[in-house]
Amino acid sequence: VNEEKPAGKYSVSFDASNSGQPLPSGIYYCTMTAGSFSEAKKMLLLK
DSSP: OOSOOOSSOOOOOOOOEETTEEOOSEEEEEEEEETTEEEEEEEEEOO
């Protein structure tokens, strides 16, 4: 998701593909930013 949203609770599905091609197993990072706050979370994709 690369858009501004009003305050609230949201969920996003990670479909593990890139332009229709499946992503390989590995470590991926999700960065969330709100104003001056920014936090990165590590995600592990195992196939």
